[in-house]
Amino acid sequence: MVPLEWYIGLSTIIFMVGVVGFMIRRNLIIMLVCVELMLNAVNISLVAFSHYLQDLRGQVFVFFIITVAAAEAAIGLAILVTLVRNKGAVHTDEITDMKG
C-alpha cells in the first residue's frame, strides 16, 4: 500500500513545477498551461485525501475544480486571442501598456 505522504509529495512536485513554469516562461500560452498543471496537482492531492480519509467530498471538489478550470481556459484563451489581434504579441515582456 502506497502511503498518503507519497501522493502529497508527488502533488507538491507537480504544483511547484507549474509555479516555476508560470514564473520563468515568456509565452502566455505556456503560462495558461502551467495554471492547468497547478490545478491538476491539487486534484491529485484531493483525490488522494478522499481515498485515504474515506470521504467522497474530495472527489466532488475535483468536479468543481475541473469546471472552473474549463471556464478559466476559455476566458484566458479569449483574452490571448484578443491580445494577439490588437498587439501581435504573445510574450509577457512585450505587453507593458499598464506600466505595472
Place this chain on the structure above:
Amino acid sequence: MLPVIFFIYFAIATTTLSILVITRKNPIHSVLFMLALFFHIAALYLFLNAEFLAAVQVILYAGAILVLFLFVITMLNLKMEVFTEPFIGEWPLSVSIGVSILLLIFLSIRDFLKGPLGPYTIDVIQQETNTKIVGKVLYTEYLFPFEIASIILLIAIVGAMVLAKKKN
C-alpha cells in the same frame, strides 16, 4: 509491492513530463506532453478508486481543454516562437525560489496529521459503485454549488464570445 512499483513509475513519469511541459520551446510540443501527463494522472486516479474521475479527466481535460489550447496555437501562427528565447532573464532566481518552497513543503509533510475517517469505506463504494455514490453526494449535499457551477460555465461562454468578437 506491485502498487509501489506502479506508483514509482507514475511519479517519475509525471514529474519528467511536467518538466518537459515547461521547458519545450515549441508550444505544440508542450501541449502534447501535457496530454501524456493527463493520461498518467488519470491512471493515478484509477489507483485511488476514482474511476469516474479518471474518465472525466480523459474526456474533459485531454479531450476538451487541451484541444482548445491546440486550436488556439494553430490559429495564432507562432512560426517565430522556436527562434526566440523561451525564458525570462531572471529564471535562476525563480527556479531557486520554487525549489526552496518545495523543500519547505517536503519538510512539513512529515508532521501531517490525519483527520477522522469518513463513512465511505472501500466496501461501501464497491457495493454501490463509484459513479452512483459520487452522484448521490453531488446531487444531495452539494446541489447548490453544482447549480452555481452552471452559472460559472455560462459566464465563461458569454465572456469568451464578448472578448473574442471583432469590433466593427
